Each structure stands twice: as C-alpha cells, then as structure tokens.
Amino acid sequence: MKLIADNTCQEKSLNKGKPPINVTSEIGRLRTVMLKRPGKEVENLVPEYLHRLLFDDIPYLPIIQKEHDFFAETLRSRGIEVLYLEQLFVEALTSEEIKIQFIDEMLRECHAHVNGASIVLKEYLLSFSTEQMVDKIMSGVLKKEIDSEKKTHLYEFMDDHYPFYLDPMPNLYFTRDPAASIGNGLTINKMREPARQRESLFMEYIIKYHPRFAGKDVPVWLDRDYPFSIEGGDELVLSKEVIAIGVSERTSAKAIEKLALNLFKKQASFKKVMAVEIPKCRAFMHLDTVFTMVDYDKFTIHPEILGPQGNLNIYILEKGVDEGTPKISFRTDLQEALKEVLGLDDIILIPCGGGDEIAASREQWNDGSNTLAIAPGVVVTYDRNYISNELLRKNGIEVLEIPSSELSRGRGGPRCMSMPIFREDI
C-alpha cells in the first residue's frame, strides 16, 4: 500500500487540547480531512459486477491515483491536514488481539462462514503484515489466491463461477459516506447497499482504537448497529444548530428521526434537523449530489429536484414534548426554509449547468453540484463541470478545479471523496 502521508496520523501539537472532531458547518475553514487513495480495489472491478459494486465504468488505476493525489495536494496547499483512512486504520490495529477481532468481524460480515471458508481465509489474512492485510481486505481476495489443497468445498473450486472470496471495496475512496462528523461527534453509518456495508467497520475501529480518537469521549450519535440506513452524502451540517439530511435512495426517514432525537437528547448544540425529500434514483443517490453549501448564503442546486412549482417536501424536526417524539413541521419552499433556519434575509441557489437542460443533466451526472467547501466561498470541484464552475465564479466563489476523468467514474465528486474531521467554527 502506497501512502502519501509523510508521517503518522498522530495529532499535530497545533490541535492539542482541542476535541479530535469539530464540524459545525459545511463551510468553516477546513483544518483536517480524511481521504482514501484509490487502490487495487478499483482494478478488481469487472463488467459483470459493476452494477452491484455501484460503478458505471472501470477507472484506469494510475490515472485515478494521479487525479486523487492532485486533489490531496490541492487541499495540502491550502494548509489542510490530509489523513488517509487506510493509514489511520492500520494505526488503529494497535494489538494482535484487536487485529484478530477485526478479521473475525469482517469475515462474519462477508458471510465467509456460510461457505466454511472463514478458517482458511483467517489463516491467509494473518500471514500478511498488518498493512498488507488491510490492503488485501480492501482490494478483495480472489479464490485463486488460496492453495488448492486448502480448498474443501465445491464452490471453492468454481473460480469461473464467481472469482472472489471477499469482494473488493472500490467505493472506499468516497470517505464521506460510511461516517459523518457532526459537531464533536459523528455517525458511524449503517449503509444501504450490500456492496458498501462493510466500509463503516473501518471507522468504528478508528474511533475506538486509534490514539487520536480513543478515550477522548467522541460521541457516536448513531452507530452502524441501528437497523435503518443513513449515509454521509445525505448529512449536511448547515450551522451549529441546523442539520439538513436527505431522505433519499440511501437514507431512511427512520434513521433521520433517530439521529435527530439522539442529538436533541444529548444536549448537542443542534436544535433543528431539516429532512429534505429527494427523488430516489441513482443519479441523485445522496442529497450532496444535488445540493451543497458553498458560502454563508449560497448553495449549489440541481434544478431537477424541484417540482413544477419549485417545490420540495421539507420536514423540520425539533425537540418534542417527550424524548421519544420530535415536533415536526412541514415546508415546501427550499429557499424560504433555508432563510428561516439560518436566520438570513436572502439565499442564493446556484443551478448546476446554469439551469440549461442538457448541461445541467450532464454536469450533475458528473457531480457538478458536489462541491467541497474548504472555507466560506472557496470550493474544490471537478474541472469537467465547466459551466457550473463558471457560474460559481460569477457568484463570487473561488473555485479550485481538479482533474476528474477517472475519479468521476465512481459517481461521486469532491464532497463525496472527503470526510472533514476538523473545521473552524464560523
């Protein structure tokens, strides 16, 4: 595994005394972010399984890595500390016991025991260094990797029938989704799609065992055992009091309500959760594929999420009379609802593709609305979405473009590829 980070992910002395996680907005100056460099998992994508693994095409590994390194360098050049999921995770496996516990748990989630392969696989994984073992689990284990004398079950001999013991995890570079920082805590998510469900296990271990987070009382507002799905692409922290969450193909109303109740109960600063219903389709899989915050009062939006009258279903959840029931009120005008919850006189919605039917649809497909704000009014976007980028600039936004021909094939943009760990408060 090639890691770009120059040192370990121990906290810099700069952060000493501060909580390890702090995200009270979408736009506060970004100080620390977590990425995952695309690795061999991307090369284990084959046409037969693309759909199930949530890809539309196969990225070319050397180029996707180059583009991703450019992304990381862009962030570093603005003084942002870049952590890598894969490195944090290796560092979290601080003892042999934790490593074995992780392998057992991972194999259980892969259903390896169903076919009697868990013993062989455990032995195989333990034969590697921790770093290589993590790399293997992320990139997938092929049946042909295991000695044929060790194979005892019919399916194990059927390499052609299905090539993997453990599926690759090509979506790992979308670090935004398996977990989401909210205030000084986070949600560790129950993900909707089977292809991604194992991803949040890495974050669980990082929070529990990495010296940067372990023993620091980091609140987990909702964990991956909760039975209903939620994904970070739907979780937007608008201010220290308001969160917007997409009710989407991936995020359920039940998980949103549970998260809201937990936040209200645990005295977090959050007072309102705005549930925004978006069409349930692949192109709009998360709220952040159609709506992101770029400045105090400016947002990108894909016009197609609005109904004929520019309307949308928005439910505002607040603390109710008892702990188990929120107070819910209904709105239909996004602009008005945003003004109300953010206490602003005006809100500017910047349409993807300038609102042109073809450009909007094309650029949204390549994540034209999916911006990563690194400070108020400063965003990172894909270069290919030139119409949307131009419009952002016309609206006074500083746009840092990154190359995107391979990164975009996974259907996620700069926001999806980054998990903010620490932002300055605004």
Ligand SMILES: NC(=[NH2+])NCCC[C@H](N)C(=O)O
């Ligand atoms: N936050 C996001 N919009 N993430 C995009 C994730 C894309 C990924 N291929 C998936 O389908 O899950």
